[in-house]
Amino acid sequence: GDSVTQTEGPVTVSESESLIINCTYSATSIAYPNLFWYVRYPGEGLQLLLKVITAGQKGSSRGFEATYNKETTSFHLQKASVQESDSAVYYCALGSNTNKVVFGTGTRLQVLP
Amino acid sequence: EAGVTQSPRYAVLQEGQAVSFWCDPISGHDTLYWYQQPRDQGPQLLVYFRDEAVIDNSQLPSDRFSAVRPKGTNSTLKIQSAKQGDTATYLCASSFFRASNTGQLYFGEGSKLTVL
Numbered sequence: 001g002d003s004v005t006q007t008e009g010p011v012t013v014s015e016s017e018s019l020i021i022n023c024t025y026s027a028t029s030i031a032y033p034n035l036f037w038y039v040r041y042p043g044e045g046l047q048l049l050l051k052v053i054t055a056g057q058k059g060s061s062r063g064f065e066a067t068y069n070k071e072t073t074s075f076h077l078q079k080a081s082v083q084e085s086d087s088a089v090y091y092c093a094l095g096s097n098t099n100k101v102v103f104g105t106g107t108r109l110q111v112l113p
Numbered sequence: 114e115a116g117v118t119q120s121p122r123y124a125v126l127q128e129g130q131a132v133s134f135w136c137d138p139i140s141g142h143d144t145l146y147w148y149q150q151p152r153d154q155g156p157q158l159l160v161y162f163r164d165e166a167v168i169d170n171s172q173l174p175s176d177r178f179s180a181v182r183p184k185g186t187n188s189t190l191k192i193q194s195a196k197q198g199d200t201a202t203y204l205c206a207s208s209f210f211r212a213s214n215t216g217q218l219y220f221g222e223g224s225k226l227t228v229l
Binding site: 004036038045046047048051091095098099100101102103104105106 | 148154163169204210218219221223
């Protein structure tokens, strides 16, 4: 079936360090999946961070970036310099043209001051 | 605009009891989802609707779980005879089915269920 595998957490980095959270996907029933990163900040609900619907394109939001790589079936999340306020749980997800959305297990990020 | 509303926020049951969760999606959103999220795991799709029709309920344990969306707006997820393994947060989400926005979901705050 369709699935997403991402970096196991928790991931701990110091403020101003760079970050990468790996995400790979398997889309056996979706020819052209859309890819997403969702985030849950402490005390808040799950919300969309960024999305890319075309292979080869890059999405960005709040200083985070992710590139849709169809060859390696990857969608890694990167940030050059994290802040303490980035501490959250990050979920990679893939969506089909029927609006079915499958999530990864989530990666908890802790940024130390 | 108002977001996705869920109730109750918390429920604590003994095994064998029943519970219903209610969801009010964003106005105008035709697609509604129910996810189950056990602690420290990702959301797992149970069922989703477009308007009042079930699109996919293949992951819904049909012997004890049921979900309806009779008028294509609000939805109810019911668990009969709850088990300890049902302990999780139940998330409702909605979206507007449009190719460019496929997969962009708006989530409620969730209903946290504990089965003792």
